[in-house]
Amino acid sequence: MTPSQHLLTKLGLTDPTPLHHNPLHPDTPPSNSRRSFFKNASLGGLALGGAFMFSPVEDLVAQSTQRVNRASAPSELKITDMRYCVTTVLGRTAMIRIDTNQGIYGLGEVRDGADERYALFLKSRLLGENPCNVEMLFKKIKQFGGPARQAGGVCAVEMALWDLCGKAYNVPAWQLLGGRYRDKVRLYADTPEASSPEEQKRLINYRLKEQGYTWLKMDISINELKDKPGTLVNADKWRNAQGNLAQWGDMNNSMSYANTLHPFTQIQITDKGLAELAAIVDNVRSMVGYETPISSDHYGHFDLNNGIRLGRALEKYRLAWLEDVVSWELTDQWKTLSDALETPCLTGEDIFLLKGFKALIDKRAVDIVHPDLASSGGLLETKRIGDYAEENGIAMAMHQAGTPISFMASVHCAAATQNFLALEHHSIDLPWWEDLVKTTDGRKLITKGFANLPLTAPGLGIELNDEVVKQHLHASDKSYFAPTPEWNAIRSHDRIYS
Structure with a gap:
């Protein structure tokens, strides 16, 4: 080995990393000139000085680094566009893509059921900004978020910024959050339902033994009592045209059961009704056993x-x-509820920002917090929620119901948060769900009930599988990351103080 080759080995340049595929500019070749390398490579002056002592080193460096990705200079990165598409995941879930002047981009997701315009509205506040200034940009736009789906745009942008920042610095998102506590993330899954006990038993066994899930969640709805006389009081008033107590019913009717807050329905459950609901749980517990945790909702x-x-x-x-x-x-x-019961009590999927969780945590009103990263404020804010809960002896589980984008954002956050318990996976039985993306490290998203954390892949560690996503676009909008110039101009003065 020549002195030049020894030097290259010390610099880590003898085994170049592959150039990341750039879907925005697929025909643009990488810059491999020696002048380009010595202009952009971040080698110390002393090392370069030593390198020039050997006549062939410049040629060797240029040759050895010809496939190294030098597309991003993070300090010069600027946001140039925001585009979107709308998928059929969970009825209607939008994805966004934030583009930059250096060809790299970030992916985000507007929470299921929310309007993509929650995110597009923010585009004019982001154009020209450096996406690596994640916290500054989040503080700039968080005033436009709110509880539940109202936070969808802010959180989608925050996810995309971390994806971009990770790609710019060539590190996973969890690393930018302070590092990881775990290499894989435990998931909780829906408990299968069926028309017969035998079929349900078969499906539960498949979920636990074949799919490998170690934590389940089941619904215990009073709608199960709709055809059982003597189980409910004052329920008939709230039934829809199909005779159901529809928790997600007519959302446009302000007086519907779905839109009436819990204390104001005055529905009561009789002793007979309680026995019927307990029998449902008893049946599932007997099939699952006591080793596997079962949550309820x-x-x-x-x-x-x-x-x-x-x-x-x-x-x-x-x-x-x-x-x-x-x-x-x-x-x-x-x-009051938590003090009255031994079973842990949990809420949080519709709460925006740590500020919204503080009263619950400070008063020890819940045993576990349960943010949904697509509503709580994104990766960093959700980690802050978990950290604050941890300081007060409270654990954190995570709600998730969306595409693999918010799923992987949640995986990175969960890996970086010590008091994490389990993350929801709500699309297990959707056969094409995992195929919406490709992992950039080549591993599966999920193995035996655990999400695989990308250990080296930059950003969120995923890219869209364009052909699969295009097969599952929502009928209301078949566009696919089309230009959105109508959202470029700011039309309001945003400052919230005088």
Whole structure:
């Protein structure tokens, strides 16, 4: 080995990394000239001085680094565009792409059921900015977020910025959050339902043994009692045309069951109704066993008193948690509920920012916080929520219902947060869901009930599988990352103080 080759080995330049594919400029060749290299490569002056002592070194360096990605100079990175597409995941879920002047881009997701315009509205506030200034840009746009889907645009942008920043610096997003506590992320999955106990048993066994999930969640809805006389009080008033207590019913009717807050329906569950709901849980627990945690959700809209009665009726089944028994903002009611029950109580999927969680945490009103990264503020804000909960002895699980973009953003956040328990995976039975993306490290998204954390892949570690995404565009909008110049101009004065 020549002295020049020894030097290259020390500099780590003998095994160049592949150039990342650039879908925005696929025909642009990498710059391999020696002049380009010595202009952009970040080698110290002393090392370069030593390199020039050997006559062939410039040629060797240029040759050895011809495939190294030098597309990004982070300090000079600027946002040039935001584009979107709308998928059929969970009915309607939009993806966004933030483009830059250096060809790299970041992916984000507007929470399921939210309008892509929540994100597009922010484009004019981002153009010309350096996407690596993630916190500054987040503080600039967070005033346009709110609870639940209202935060969809802000969170989508935040995800895309971390994806961009990771790609610019060639590190995974979790590294930018301070490092990782785990290499894989535990997932929780829906408990399969079926028309017969035998079929349900078969499906549960498949979920646990073949798919490898180690944590389940089940619905315990009062709608299961709709055809059982003597189980509910004051329920008939709230039934829809199909006779259901539809928790996601007519959202345009302000007086519908779906739009009436829990304390105001005055639906009550009788002792007979409680016994029927307990029997549903007993059946699932007998199939699953006690080694696997079972969480519960989607009970319906009824008041705190009935929530306590239901919780006590289910205590003996040692459920992992009771989720969203009352609305998240009713802090004092959550405190009363948690104090009354031994089963852990949990809420948070619709809360925006750490500020929204603080009252619940400070008052020990919940046992576990449950942010959805697509509503809570994105990766960094969700980690801050987890860290604050940890300081107060409270664990964090994570809600997730969307495309692989928000899923992987959540995986990075979960890996970087110590008090994390489990992340929801809501699309297990959607056969094409994982195919919407390709991992840049070549590994599967999920293996036996655990998400694989990208250990070296930059950003979120995924790229879109364009052909698959195009097959699942929503009928209302078949465009695919088309230009959006109509969102370029700022039309308001945004400052929120005088």
